[in-house]
Amino acid sequence: MTPRPAPAREPGLYRGRTPPLAPFASALAAYAAGASDPGLRLRSSLGEDASLPVGFFFRTPDQWMDFERYAVELCRGRVLDLGAGAGPHTLALEARGRPVVAVEGSAAVARLLRARGAASVVHADFRHWWRPGFDTVLMLMNGLGPVGTLAGLDRFLAHAPRFLSPGGQVLIDGAEAVARRPSATAGWPPAGGYPGQAWIELSHAGRVGRPFRELYVDPETLARHATRAGWRLEVAFEDGNGAWLARLTRPS
Template sequence: MKDLFGRAILDYQTNNSPEDLLTETSISEEDEMSVSYLFRTHDEMPKIEQHALSLAKGKVLDIGCGAGSHSLYLQKNPDLEVTAIDISIKAIEACKLRGIKDARVHDFMNLEGEKFDTILLLMNGTGICGKLKKLPKFLSQLKSLLSPGGQILIDSSDIIYMFDEDEDGGKWIPSENDYYGEITFNISYKGEKEAPLDWLYLDYNTLQNAAFANGIASELLMEGEHYDYLAKLSH
């Protein structure tokens, strides 16, 4: 990984001639993404993210924190102890420059020996899982990091709407994927291309069934306007 996403975040934070990120997926054409969006204030966040943040309690782990906007907002609350993690070295550098007290370069799949009351996975939190077949291990690791009575707040979208209907009114879905929410994500920044990234959009029923199979309770907390939703997982 060239860490182009992190580089864009750090360029924006340090005012080092930041440019838009170019994103392209296996089911959508190239699109521009302004890095400034990752630095949004609480008022600028979607309702689903605002609701998730309002539910945070106790010791909080913000997984895939990016530019750290969620953690930055939460750490203003003296009742919360916030840890922000990301695999991007440059993104964590930017988080520290922004004033996040506990920001670490870490892959949460390797995290052990700590427990959290709230685990946040926002901005399509299921994406990090990558593939549907990895979901049981993904959920098992999240469960291992939860304190008794803890909660995982995770959002995603059901992207079935992006596929064409066939003559019978069903959806035509490419057969090379095990599940229609599995996509490949490509990022370009300042003329460089990142290695392709597996990314998972998960419909709520599939998440609920996988959670149940792993001894985790799930609750649909909120649905957005664009097939997106916020769920709470607990055990």
């Protein structure tokens, strides 16, 4: 994925010119090369400041969470994996014989995904790129995150029908945003409005990426926006801890 950088009016967010996802890409490359703990770090306007276990992005199906297993079982026909990352779902679906196109906004991550054996990889920002004829669009691991804001969500919901064949479905997971502190992290602007509109900053090996927007949307808010955009939404899975899987279809 390739989120837009923070606007210039937020100078306190900038620490350099490193692209937003460059630390993510370099950490994934280091792990793939054998580093057990590449040291990827995340800070956010929600108060998060933590190391991310990079091996998580390389999980095999036996290590998946329940909603991931269910999402993959729901996949049918030709699949489009948007924001495929290191490709755990793409590779598992291909192993089942599913035709999959994986889309990644980071050129370096797209190269890694090809090196891992994915058959069809596209380097593109899925908010603006499209290709028709898919029976399932898969968006896992907070797949709507790159839309950034509720306005971005509305734009994506208007854009997404272009991907689908008649009767197609979009499978999306998410988790509600939870602020770790009463106020935003020092030096970050308030998210403003809907609390799931966060700023994210990634760092790895001394490189700090430019902050980008990330959306954490609850299923009720997604349902309102989806219905307004002409979608039918079904919550297919909830784990009781804020994580969920939704299925979007177009009324016939």
